[in-house]
Amino acid sequence: MFIRNAWLAATAMLLLAASSGCQHRTYRILTDLPEPPPGLGPEAPAASCPASCPTSGPTPMSAAESQVLLCDSNDALWAPECREVAWRYIVIHHSATDTGGAASFDRLHRLVRHWDELGYHFVIGNGSESADGAIEIGPRWYKQKWGAHCGGTPNNEYNEFGIGICLVGDFRQHLPSPRQLAALSRLARYLAKRYQIGPERIIGHGQAPGATTECPGQQLQAYIMTTLHKEIASDQSQ
Numbered sequence: 664m665f666i667r668n669a670w671l672a673a674t675a676m677l678l679l680a681a682s683s684g685c686q687h688r689t690y691r692i693l694t695d696l697p698e699p700p701p702g703l704g705p706e707a708p709a710a711s712c713p714a715s716c717p718t719s720g721p722t723p724m725s726a727a728e729s730q731v732l733l734c735d736s737n738d739a740l741w742a743p744e745c746r747e748v749a750w751r752y753i754v755i756h757h758s759a760t761d762t763g764g765a766a767s768f769d770r771l772h773r774l775v776r777h778w779d780e781l782g783y784h785f786v787i788g789n790g791s792e793s794a795d796g797a798i799e800i801g802p803r804w805y806k807q808k809w810g811a812h813c814g815g816t817p818n819n820e821y822n823e824f825g826i827g828i829c830l831v832g833d834f835r836q837h838l839p840s841p842r843q844l845a846a847l848s849r850l851a852r853y854l855a856k857r858y859q860i861g862p863e864r865i866i867g868h869g870q871a872p873g874a875t876t877e878c879p880g881q882q883l884q885a886y887i888m889t890t891l892h893k894e895i896a897s898d899q900s901q
């Protein structure tokens with residue numbers, strides 16, 4: 664648990680709702696990432712927050728809609744109101760679709776796959792349903808809930824302790840857009856620093872033990888193994 668009130672206030676100022684579609688529901692869009700304050704991290708002292716996370720969020724507006732966060736309804740929703748998970752991995756995915764976003768993936772995960780809600784913690788848009796490079800923060804992140812994006816690993820380790828980031832697009836033949844890559848870099852570097860996750864634990868989905876998937880596509884996988892890992896390593900050598 665973290666003492667984070669001051670940081671939270673600063674963080675809230677940096678969060679804006681989606682610039683489009685902000686009528687009755689949207690995922691919160693992260694437009695900037697603040698530096699974690701000194702003292703935050705896995706060894707930070709406990710604050711007076713509940714020991715257990717909520718198991719559900721706001722009431723869905725209909726069965727077809729996800730648990731979603733209202734535009735600017737409560738900036739405090741960004742920060743988990745419960746003990747933060749000691750995340751060990753960052754697992755990067757592609758959607759293998761040309762279009763998409765957190766809300767439509769959420770519907771897919773609920774209605775087709777019969778999962779509890781959007782399986783990823785974050786979705787990085789490509790301009791189809793959210794802005795190119797926008798980082799959509801899913802409900803799981805607010806609740807610090809295990810992921811539903813990397814099943815089948817021993818002890819379900821990569822779901823239990825893996826932060827799932829999905830980039831919208833199919834990256835077998837080409838890279839994500841420059842804005843998507845910039846967003847991925849910013850988000851991964853932030854999370855790696857906050858949870859002390861080394862480059863060897865920042866992986867494409869197909870690198871997870873036992874995985875037999877092409878996700879996140881050859882091109883994005885190569886980018887993760889070269890550019891992104893170098894960035895993380897450079898951050899951590901300072």
Ligand SMILES: [Zn+2]
Binds near residue numbers: 876878
């Ligand atoms: Zn995947």
